[in-house]
Amino acid sequence: MATIAELQSYQRKAAARTRITVACPPFYLYIHPTDNFRFLNYAIPDAPVERLGRDDLARLRVAFARQGRLMRFEFIHEYTPQLRGLLEGLGVPAESEAPLLVCTQETWREAAGPAGLEILRLTADSPETYLAAQITVSSRGFGGDGREVNAERIADLRRRLRLGSGHYLALLGGIPVGVGAYTVPVDGFSELVAIATLPAYRRRGIAGALTATIARDLLAAEVRTILLTAADDAASRVYQRAGFGRAGTALAFCEG
Structure with a gap:
């Protein structure tokens, strides 16, 4: 550990x-x-x-x-x-x-999503429609009204993908409903971030399936330790189904 x-x-x-x-x-x-x-x-x-x-x-x-x-x-x-x-x-x-939370090869578990769920791993060459959907769903999934999708934000997403971060888009019946990402792997570590589902599609196992899929891909790429900060204890239970366990407490302070 x-x-x-x-x-x-x-x-x-x-x-x-x-x-x-x-x-x-x-x-x-x-x-x-x-x-x-x-x-x-x-x-x-x-x-x-x-x-x-x-x-x-x-x-x-x-x-x-x-x-x-x-x-x-x-x-x-x-x-x-x-x-x-x-x-x-x-x-x-x-x-x-x-x-x-932390997940390793020894603790990882599969977490199935609803029937018809498709999870796409985006690349720097993915169609602009998928990249735009990733930005919009991420914003709405975290309580916003959908951050403006413009050329600069799409270019920045492509930049981060080229630098080694990973971004995923979940589709249900062809509709973008969830997103997830990981930070650039370094020295056998990576971190899952921005796991979000649109409000109308929550409690269907989409976040758990995204988490398990991204973690599986990272472990297959020789990442040994995967971090994840849950929003609260209720959210952490979703991630525990994919093999994540408590390792510490993440704090944030902000002025303004």
Whole structure:
């Protein structure tokens, strides 16, 4: 089983593959090159943080502002257990607390979806209609009204696919109903992200089937450890059916 330090290290390495990195000790900022969407931009500690003062926070705030981004942090609580209290003490609002799960070759399990479910693995050469559907379903699946699909967002999706991330589209009766993705595999690690199903198609096993399919593909490609952050305990039970188990706690803090 991978250690917490190895899991946090992988998240830093994977973010650096597709984002601009900005050093601001004891953190690195990971900035999406074109998109200011809050969940795509954040800082991760480069080592366990035991002290953080107002001057440190001011430097971080300036570093984010120079990139035109909100100040936001993502980290594994067990890796740096004092950081949560430090950020709270400095008045940085907590954004989320979620179960961090892990799957390996030994724990993976098949999870069947509904009859007629088709799961497509997208590539940089996939038709624009599929790439556009992936962007739209992802937005609506996470409670948005469908992010605007434009040439820039499609080009960015193709860019990330070429860099080694993976994106999947689930169709039911030919209708796009779910999406999922994984981050660039590094040193035998990868992370499942953005698993989402349209509200009208939930509770049919689509998310579980997507999770199992993506994890199976990664394990077949010699990934040894797959991370996944569940939205909450209820969502984590869906992923447990595909062989994921609790490894830690993912925290996010965001100002603004």
